[in-house]
Each structure stands twice: as C-alpha cells, then as structure tokens.
Amino acid sequence: METFSTKKSSLAALALGAIGVVYGDIGTSPLYTVQVIFSESTGVPLNQPNILGAISSIFWLLMFVVTFKYVLLVLRAHNKGEGGVMALLSLAVSSLRPQDKRSTVLLLLGVLGAALFYGDSVLTPAISVLSAVEGLQVASPTLAAQVLPISIGILIGLFWVQRHGTHAVGRFFGPVVISWFLALACIGVWQISQAPEVLQAIHPQYAWQFLQSRGAGVFIAIGAILLAVTGAEALYADMGHFGRPAIQLAWLGLVFPCLILNYLGQGALLLHHPEAVNNPFYLSFPEPLLIPAVILATLATIIASQAVISGAFSMTRQAIQLGFLPRMRIIHTSASESGQIYMPSVNWALLIAVIIVCLAFQSSSALASAYGIAVTGTMLITTILMFIVMCKRWQFPLWLAGLLTAVLASVDGILLSSASMKFMQGGWFPVALSVVLILFMTTWKKGRFSLLNGIAQSDPKLLPFIESLAHCTLPRVQRTAVYMVSNLETVPQALLHNLKHNQVLHQHNLFVNVTFEEVPFMSAEERVRVTRLAEGFWQIQLRYGFMQHPDIPQALRSVALDGKTLDPFTNSYFLSREIIVPDVGGAMPRWRDQLFSVMSRNASSAVEFFNIPANSVIELGSRVQL
Known part of the structure; x- marks a missing residue:
C-alpha cells in the first residue's frame, strides 16, 4: 500500500x-x-x-x-x-x-x-x-x-x-x-x-x-x-x-x-x-x-x-x-x-x-x-x-x-x-x-560536411603517420596530450603544428572524438570506447545523446591506459581552429560560403562547449578553403 x-x-x-x-x-x-x-x-x-x-x-x-x-x-x-x-x-x-x-x-x-x-x-x-x-x-x-x-x-x-x-x-x-x-x-x-x-x-x-x-x-x-x-x-x-x-x-x-x-x-x-x-x-x-x-x-x-x-x-x-x-x-x-x-x-x-x-x-x-x-x-x-x-x-x-x-x-x-x-x-x-x-x-x-570532407582529403592518414613516428628521436614530455578531432582517420592539424613548431611528443597522445547520437541520452557504460593505436597513442570515442551536455575531463577520468587511470592535472588539450576562406567553385554558392564563414567565426569556443579547463588549452589555427 x-x-x-x-x-x-x-x-x-x-x-x-x-x-x-x-x-x-x-x-x-x-x-x-x-x-x-x-x-x-x-x-x-x-x-x-x-x-x-x-x-x-x-x-x-x-x-x-x-x-x-x-x-x-x-x-x-x-x-x-x-x-x-x-x-x-x-x-x-x-x-x-x-x-x-x-x-x-x-x-x-x-x-x-x-x-x-x-x-x-x-x-x-x-x-x-x-x-x-x-x-x-x-x-x-x-x-x-x-x-x-x-x-x-x-x-x-x-x-x-x-x-x-x-x-x-x-x-x-x-x-x-x-x-x-x-x-x-x-x-x-x-x-x-x-x-x-x-x-x-x-x-x-x-x-x-x-x-x-x-x-x-x-x-x-x-x-x-x-x-x-x-x-x-x-x-x-x-x-x-x-x-x-x-x-x-x-x-x-x-x-x-x-x-x-x-x-x-x-x-x-x-x-x-x-x-x-x-x-x-x-x-x-x-x-x-x-x-x-x-x-x-x-x-x-x-x-x-x-x-x-x-x-x-x-x-x-x-x-x-x-x-x-x-x-x-x-x-x-x-x-x-x-x-x-x-x-x-x-x-x-x-x-x-x-x-x-x-x-x-x-x-x-x-x-x-x-x-x-x-x-x-x-x-x-x-x-x-x-x-x-x-x-x-x-x-x-x-x-x-x-x-x-x-x-x-x-x-x-x-x-x-x-x-x-x-x-x-x-x-x-x-x-x-x-x-x-x-x-x-x-x-x-552542409558547410560542416564540406569542411570535414575537405580536411579528410588533404590531411595525412592517421595510422601510417603514427607508424612513421615509432622510430623518431623527438623528446617525450611526461604529460598527456588530448587532441580533439572530428575525424578519427586523419592526423589533426594541432598535432602537425605541435610537431613542427615545438619539436616534441607527449608520453600519452589521445585522439578524442565526440559524437551525438540520435537518442536523447547515452548511459555512462555506452559512452567511452578506447582503441590502442600504437605505443603512446590511443583513439577515444565519446558518445552523447542530443539532450546531454558533453564534459570531456569528466569522461576521461574513467579511461585507463595500460592499466593506469589518467591524471586530469597533467592533461594538455590541443584544439584546431579552422579559419574558413571562401573559394570559387565549392559545394555551395560563394555567398553561402561567406555566411558559413561568419557563423564559424562566431561559434562558441570548444573550450566552454566541452567544459575543458581554459588554463589547459593550446589552440592552433589553420586556414581552410571551402
């Protein structure tokens, strides 16, 4: 009763x-x-x-x-x-x-x-x-x-x-x-x-x-x-x-x-x-x-x-x-x-x-x-x-x-x-x-689809690139580098810039991709998928429902690499910020390319959207033609 x-x-x-x-x-x-x-x-x-x-x-x-x-x-x-x-x-x-x-x-x-x-x-x-x-x-x-x-x-x-x-x-x-x-x-x-x-x-x-x-x-x-x-x-x-x-x-x-x-x-x-x-x-x-x-x-x-x-x-x-x-x-x-x-x-x-x-x-x-x-x-x-x-x-x-x-x-x-x-x-x-x-x-x-498609075609493939780094003599930093990526198959621009300008690799390199499924909620058990690519490199897929707000640091706390959990205080987050350059002959008319460029420039920062600590972020820009 x-x-x-x-x-x-x-x-x-x-x-x-x-x-x-x-x-x-x-x-x-x-x-x-x-x-x-x-x-x-x-x-x-x-x-x-x-x-x-x-x-x-x-x-x-x-x-x-x-x-x-x-x-x-x-x-x-x-x-x-x-x-x-x-x-x-x-x-x-x-x-x-x-x-x-x-x-x-x-x-x-x-x-x-x-x-x-x-x-x-x-x-x-x-x-x-x-x-x-x-x-x-x-x-x-x-x-x-x-x-x-x-x-x-x-x-x-x-x-x-x-x-x-x-x-x-x-x-x-x-x-x-x-x-x-x-x-x-x-x-x-x-x-x-x-x-x-x-x-x-x-x-x-x-x-x-x-x-x-x-x-x-x-x-x-x-x-x-x-x-x-x-x-x-x-x-x-x-x-x-x-x-x-x-x-x-x-x-x-x-x-x-x-x-x-x-x-x-x-x-x-x-x-x-x-x-x-x-x-x-x-x-x-x-x-x-x-x-x-x-x-x-x-x-x-x-x-x-x-x-x-x-x-x-x-x-x-x-x-x-x-x-x-x-x-x-x-x-x-x-x-x-x-x-x-x-x-x-x-x-x-x-x-x-x-x-x-x-x-x-x-x-x-x-x-x-x-x-x-x-x-x-x-x-x-x-x-x-x-x-x-x-x-x-x-x-x-x-x-x-x-x-x-x-x-x-x-x-x-x-x-x-x-x-x-x-x-x-x-x-x-x-x-x-x-x-x-x-x-x-x-x-x-349509603009995001064209942008990601263009990046996927121009950037090097991820697995061969990682294999080429296996015998490199670059110094290793005792920290974790988190690269936020939209495409898990290609090398993120932020990694290319980091290698070119800083001449270092991190001990742990995580390629983190966030996707939103066509369901309102995803359980914590369904959210994280970890794939080991090579020594020091991991691919992490985070899945959220369209009613949920992504929290990357919180999700990474549950990740274990080689049996050890990540220390959130040693994470550095590398973000790529694309600067859109409208071009003639793209997938959309030029005026829509320009509209997309304006929308992209005024989009909220991924730092706030993904709840990433601002003092742990390194943002690197690149120019992309549509």
Whole structure:
C-alpha cells in the first residue's frame, strides 16, 4: 500500500508541475480566441446560432486535436522518454534503413518543424503578454495608450531574469496556473448559470452547421478557432520533464474541463450581452474582480512565455548536438536538473524579435493573424513523422497507419490552409522567419560536411603517420596530450603544428572524438570506447545523446591506459581552429560560403562547449578553403 501511495503522490506532483509548465500556453488561449472569432476581420455575424456554433467548434477541436491526437496518440511516441519534433525526427529516421532516401526528406521536415517552433517562441510571449495587459483598457479606457509600453517592460523583465534560471520560480508555476484554471472554471460556471442554453454547444451539430454556413469564408473562421489549440505541441515537447501519465492526468483532470467551462461561459455572456464582444474574456468578470483578473492573467501569460522560451533553449541545444547549428554558450542554471539551461545569444535574439513583433503588430488581435501558421505547420509535420513511427516502430498495419494519418493530416491541412488565409495580414512573419532559420541551419550542416570532407582529403592518414613516428628521436614530455578531432582517420592539424613548431611528443597522445547520437541520452557504460593505436597513442570515442551536455575531463577520468587511470592535472588539450576562406567553385554558392564563414567565426569556443579547463588549452589555427 505504501508503494502504491508513493506512486500516486509522485504522479500528483508531476501533474502539478505539468500544469504549471506544459499548459501555460494553451491555458491562456481564452484571453483572445473568442474575441478574434467575432472580430471584423473574420466577418462572422454575432447571433445565437453563430455563438453556439463557434463554441461547439472550439470544444470539438480541443477534443480531437489535443485529447485524441496529442494526449492519446502522439505522447506514445517517445525517444527514451523525450518528446518534441527533434526527438520524433530522430525516432522516425532511426526507424528507416541507413540508405533510405526518405531520411533526407524527414531531416528537412524536422528542420522546418524546428524553425516553425522558433516562430512560435517569438509570437507566444508577444501575444500572451499583450492580451493579458489589454485588460487594463477594459478597466479604464484611458490606459489604452499604456498597454504597449507596459507589455514591452514586462517582456524585457521576463527575458532579463532568464539568466537566473527557472529553478527558483519553478515551485510557484503550478499553484499560479492552477489558480488561473480554477478562476477560468468559476467565472465560466457563473456565466453559464445565467444562460444555461449555451450548454447545447456541446452537441457537434452546432459546429457542423456553423462551419457549413460560412461558405467560402469557412477558412477564415477556422483560422480564428484554431487559436484555441495553440500550445498543443508543448504537451509533446515537455514529455521528458514530466512523463506521459502526468501530462494526461493534468489535461483530463483539470485543464480540459476548466477551458471548456470558460469557453462556454464566454458564449453565455455573448448570448445575453452581445456588446461584450470587444473583450468577452475580461467582461465575463464582475467589475470588482477585473483588476485581480488582469494581474492573474499577466502572471499566467508570463509563465506561458517562460515555458516556450525554455523550450527554445532546449530546441537549440538539440539542433547543435545534431549538427544543424554552430556551438553556442550554454549555462546550466540548476545543479540537479540538467534540462534547465540558459543560452544568452538565443535569449537576447528572442527578446529583440519579440519587441519588434510587439511594435509592428501593436495588439493581440493583430498578432493572432501571424500566430496560426507556425502552430499548424508544426502540427502537420508531427503527423507526417508519426506515420513513419506507426509503420516502422509500432508495426501498425499499413491501412491503419494510413487511415489515422489521413484523418489527422486532413484536419492539420485544413487548419494550416485556414491560417494561411491571413498570410498578408501577418502570417508571412513566421514563414519568413522559418526561411531565414532554415537557410542558416542547412548552410551550417552542409558547410560542416564540406569542411570535414575537405580536411579528410588533404590531411595525412592517421595510422601510417603514427607508424612513421615509432622510430623518431623527438623528446617525450611526461604529460598527456588530448587532441580533439572530428575525424578519427586523419592526423589533426594541432598535432602537425605541435610537431613542427615545438619539436616534441607527449608520453600519452589521445585522439578524442565526440559524437551525438540520435537518442536523447547515452548511459555512462555506452559512452567511452578506447582503441590502442600504437605505443603512446590511443583513439577515444565519446558518445552523447542530443539532450546531454558533453564534459570531456569528466569522461576521461574513467579511461585507463595500460592499466593506469589518467591524471586530469597533467592533461594538455590541443584544439584546431579552422579559419574558413571562401573559394570559387565549392559545394555551395560563394555567398553561402561567406555566411558559413561568419557563423564559424562566431561559434562558441570548444573550450566552454566541452567544459575543458581554459588554463589547459593550446589552440592552433589553420586556414581552410571551402
């Protein structure tokens, strides 16, 4: 009984954390969804059939997309407990044969999904905080001019505190967001009690009639309704932090019922007070509770923004480990939680982008036009990758996997098409941002491949070179030389320079290669592989998962050479730093060579990335033509 009780309490604690982190984004959608559906841009008349139809559409979209697709199906596709589009990508690619041409297509889809996620990371803080602070102008119209400055001030503060990590404030996430959801439910029940006829909206016929009556304008209406499911991808992306059972319990036990009650409550308000259409969320509250509602909503949106910013840090680290982005500075903000990281360059780039978006769009309703494409594009990519997993991993019959994919992709396709209707009103922004990010990611991937390929062809082969040193008379230094190499078959430039300029060899020479596998984590037993090449020369391969941070000195402590462990205080780390010189006739156009050169120069030092002591490093540069 004690074990069962412990498991239940542990699950409850995880569910509490999931409510605070996972559901902040989708939990703040009631702030703007109904308002956008009945805005002038959609052309939906405000009458009883349309109110019931819109609320019914929201209910069934949440039921299908979030409950069925993500909570019941997609959460089953974990990569050693990790979720998210990059984890799903590696799961799908590893399900195929090594030479399968579909792998390249899947990699491009994964890169596109990651790029769209960054668009979401820019838009979510902007639309969430703006929609919350706009409650001030409901309380006092004279404060309308202050909404944008206050929102930008909150966003600057939010990004400023990222360097301290989420560990200190994480304990408060759950209780604040639970209070938010309970407030949504309570105000919803109060409004429903005044217009109980709104409960008819649960019947799917109202959703069908509403969408059917829109005619050619159905895509515009759906483009507004889909705002209710923004944040659904977070259920999957944060699975590694809380686990599938906790996320499912939180959704079915609290989040979904509270959201539905609030949407029904906003519908009930509009049935009796159509003049509240300007801001049905805040006008649902009695006037004395309006300011507390604004404060609670602002806290909830800050938490929602925090979750997506942290997700951007994790996504960037995964992209770096998988070779799609250059090394960047990573700061661990918690001694106990490896997933809590801070990346200064990503943080400040996001802040600048968020402020530009706020200044350009001015209001949450204008931002809603840009929001949908990033979200629905990621959803469609998830569905496509799921088809490979269902067929190859789960061994579903082809007809069943095809049927499920067809249904899910049809819904995702309709949602994406609807969001695309507002391309010229702001939907272009996440598309443009994605194109730029894809250009950077593919340039880095292809540039590194060309660079390493060129080095492999020009540098001497390692084994013959080592054999030629067997009878050399160079003096031996009683220390260990660690050469960080990307290619285990050729001689590192650092060794060539060391021999040429210093005219010495070390007693122990280690050629250390770090690779990141397409799995989230590698155990310590699987990590190190040592191969003796010759007297005084060893080849060491270190393998990490894409969610792990490499620590070379720590890994080398477990290495024994000729029966003796290494003394970390006698290690000298030799690093090669390539200076890229763009050339005509390379694998990429000259302008992409130059872009790759700039990215390479601004990449974070391998010293910090691999956690190597700075006072033990000798860095030697070489010019390489692409």
